[in-house]
Amino acid sequence: MAEPVQQWWARRQFSRGVAVPYEVGAFRAGWAAYPELIRQYHPELNHGITLSQVPLAADVLLCWECSVGHRFAATPTEQRERPGRVRRRSAWCPECSTLARPRPVVLGEARSIPARPRKPAPALCTKTPDLPKGTAFLSECAPKPASAAEAKLRTALSERMDFTPGLNAVTVARPFFRHTEVWPDILLPEMRVAIEYDTVGRHGLEHVGTREETDRRKDRALRGAGWEVVRVRIGKLEPIGPYDLQLAAVSAKGVGRLIDTLREIRGALLVDAYLR
Numbered sequence: 001m002a003e004p005v006q007q008w009w010a011r012r013q014f015s016r017g018v019a020v021p022y023e024v025g026a027f028r029a030g031w032a033a034y035p036e037l038i039r040q041y042h043p044e045l046n047h048g049i050t051l052s053q054v055p056l057a058a059d060v061l062l063c064w065e066c067s068v069g070h071r072f073a074a075t076p077t078e079q080r081e082r083p084g085r086v087r088r089r090s091a092w093c094p095e096c097s098t099l100a101r102p103r104p105v106v107l108g109e110a111r112s113i114p115a116r117p118r119k120p121a122p123a124l125c126t127k128t129p130d131l132p133k134g135t136a137f138l139s140e141c142a143p144k145p146a147s148a149a150e151a152k153l154r155t156a157l158s159e160r161m162d163f164t165p166g167l168n169a170v171t172v173a174r175p176f177f178r179h180t181e182v183w184p185d186i187l188l189p190e191m192r193v194a195i196e197y198d199t200v201g202r203h204g205l206e207h208v209g210t211r212e213e214t215d216r217r218k219d220r221a222l223r224g225a226g227w228e229v230v231r232v233r234i235g236k237l238e239p240i241g242p243y244d245l246q247l248a249a250v251s252a253k254g255v256g257r258l259i260d261t262l263r264e265i266r267g268a269l270l271v272d273a274y275l276r
Contacts (some may be wrong), residue, residue: 001059001060002059002060002075003060003061003105004048004060005046005049005054005060005061005062005063006047007023007045008058008059010058013200016104016166019155020052022054022055024050024052024054025052025055025221026053026054027051027052027053027054027056027237028052029056029236030055030238031051031052031056032235032236033200033208033236033237033238034079034080034200034204034208035200035204035234036062036083036090036092036203036204036205037079037080037204038051038066039067040065040066040067040079040092040093041062041064042063042065042076045060045063045064045065045071046063052267054076055076055079056076056080057076057077057230058075058076058086059075059077060075060076060078061063061073061074062074062075062079062272064093066090066092066093066096066157068093068095068096068140069123070093070095070096071093072093072094072095075096078179080209081209081210082094082209083205083208083210083211086168086267091205092269095219097164114182114276116190117210122178122218123178123233124126124175124178124179124180125141125178125179125180126146126164127139127140127183128141128169128171128180128241129139129171132171133171133172133173133184133226134163134170134171134187134192134226135170135171136167136169136170136182136187137169137170137171137181138165138166138167138168138169139168139169139181139183141169141179141181141183142168142169144205146200147185147197149197149199149249149250150185150197152183152184152250153195153197153232153255154273155185155250156250156255157186157195157255157258159276160259160275160276161188161259161274161275161276162171162187162190162275162276163189163190163274164187164188164189164190167187168182168183168184169181169183170180170182170187170189170194170222170227170244171225172221172222172224172225173221173224173225174221174222174224182222184196184222184229185197188262191262191265191266191270191271191274192226192227192228192230193227193228193230193262193265193266194222194227194228194229194230195216195229195230195231195232195258196229196230196231196232197231197232197234198215198231198232198233198234198237199234199237200234200237207227207233207237208237212240213223213230215240216240218239218246219231219241228243228246229241229243229267230243230245230261230265231244231247231264232244232247232250232254232257233245233246233247234248234249235246242263243261243265245257245258245261259275260270
């Protein structure tokens with residue numbers, strides 16, 4: 001059961017036999033992937049304990065304050081998983097989330113409202129062509145690229161390597177949400193390698209919390225189809241796969257590291273054959 005931060009800290013002091021069980025900055029790298037939570041946390045509300053002294057999985061109740069001024073208690077895990085698939089910045093605060101989804105007002109006398117029947121599971125999209133598992137193709141369902149940095153990475157990579165352009169989807173064995181296809185950011189079909197470009201986004205909601213699990217699920221689907229995945233993790237996002245790269249930004253040096261990683265995956269003999 002989660003315990004108040006002061007009690008949790010005292011117990012850690014006792015079990016470790018030191019006055020400061022975790023030094024300031026001990027967990028800074030892990031929390032760096034959650035900029036909105038860094039903004040919400042204030043040491044003065046938590047008996048002077050900084051967020052970088054708290055393990056990300058600690059079962060401790062911390063006090064948070066959102067940008068509107070709502071204060072609430074939640075464990076690190078509850079906060080990291082709070083946004084889910086919601087993209088609003090208010091998703092990080094339970095009170096803001098409630099206000100963003102007002103309940104319908106029932107006029108007249110209070111009465112019981114019958115439960116709504118469950119909606120049937122959505123049918124699978126039928127637009128995916130009947131292709132063997134692991135086939136790369138041009139999908140009409142794939143979203144349009146929206147990141148300028150992602151386009152910069154694609155251009156920089158195409159200047160260094162020859163690969164089939166214009167493909168944006170790979171068929172997979174099991175449904176991924178409503179599709180039997182997934183849409184990596186960049187496809188290298190000759191090597192059967194997918195490249196993903198990950199940032200936390202404008203509001204710190206992307207590729208964190210439960211969305212990280214979606215990324216892992218997508219990677220498993222690709223590997224199950226015979227592909228390998230390289231995630232270019234920008235900023236403080238930690239690698240989640242064996243070949244992921246942590247970069248500060250897209251650069252010539254970063255593209256060189258990416259090509260070296262492709263050599264590690266598929267071998268220099270194959271990869272170098274596609275270099276310009």
